[in-house]
Amino acid sequence: MQNTALGRKLGAFVALSAPEISALESLHKRRRTFVAGRDLVHQGQSEQAAYILASGWAVSYKIMEDGQRQIVDFQIPGDFLGLRSVLFHLSDHSVEPVTNIDVTEILLPDLLDAFSRTPRLAMAILWAASRDEAMVVEHLVGIGRREATERMAHFLLELGARLALVGMGSKAGFDCPLTQYHLADALGLSAVHTNRVLRKLREWGMLTFRSGTVRFDDYDRLAEFAKFDPTYLDQTGPLLK
């Protein structure tokens, strides 16, 4: 079980005991599959389920009244989809699979049951939600304060670090199903601007974004350029022993 992506991720916060691992396993009862492009969490819907992503990528977003869309974040294996939605009367956002995905469905009673069995697992889930919030905060800082090229570099470094935690990336790069259109919608850039920014990073010898791959050509120089400090991802090993 600790080999699942969520188990690996939570391991960065808490060294789970055998009964805690079993409580985490009990959350993985109902496996489901969703195809790319069809929403599984729906903004405005009540009694929405949450999901743990086992494989594939997803994107969470909000639709404005005028139809504009703002991407909030991308989800990778080990991430919750719609965790807020299961606690709220109505879901405040939507989640769409970027690729075909495998998930486990979670309803409010499942969460309550797991919380009753082990308070440390409850803390770990609070930690994961807090880490999600820390990432949204960084995206807010990015849109509010970072110049476009730096914002792009920071964002792709963040994705790389998150993927590394679940064994899907390294300082060399990662497999990436996102399009330039996804990046534009997440970073508040036009398609033309996104293309220009990615070309710049490639010409500077720092990063190559290709269909299906992000390659860090010079990780250290890229991290320095983006002033990337991964403290907010809190991946340096368990605080709760």
Next chain:
Amino acid sequence: MQNTALGRKLGAFVALSAPEISALESLHKRRRTFVAGRDLVHQGQSEQAAYILASGWAVSYKIMEDGQRQIVDFQIPGDFLGLRSVLFHLSDHSVEPVTNIDVTEILLPDLLDAFSRTPRLAMAILWAASRDEAMVVEHLVGIGRREATERMAHFLLELGARLALVGMGSKAGFDCPLTQYHLADALGLSAVHTNRVLRKLREWGMLTFRSGTVRFDDYDRLAEFAKFDPTYLDQTGPLLK
């Protein structure tokens, strides 16, 4: 106890039983006071405490390497200060009191103890953290997609709704210690632009921002203009009975 701001706020998610109220009370052991302008949560610091705000206002923010500051949110009575920081190795943000404030200090063992006593209180704290995240998401959407005047209107309506939940505001308005400088830093606007936007809203007869007060001159028209849908604040009564 249910009369404290946090008890009132959590009551929007869960109808707390007597033992749950007593577990919540147990979190309120160490009362402290901080003066306006002196940080109580420090970006980059380890073993940071978290706090429950009992009275007064605070502001959470991030400082960039070049000294720029991005305000993430303001905190009002019943809100956690630095909840993430207590779960992370290093705090990823700072919190400064806007006014003199009264708080209760919370350390990791306090939280773990409360979580052990009642899973429903743990869920309620996860709900509160999720609601904080939902607000940061709205601020991201605001900076990414809303025109400046709409962004300002939306932000002040959100503050009004949050304050109403803890008995400190209504559709007529609320007492507000924030300056135009705070609003500018939260909304990514210049001081001049902030001033112009507030003048517009006043001239349109929708809202008056004065030293110490926000008055909603025409709440319904303002809410329509800002397309304010408070779903994401999830204040419509307990989901967990």
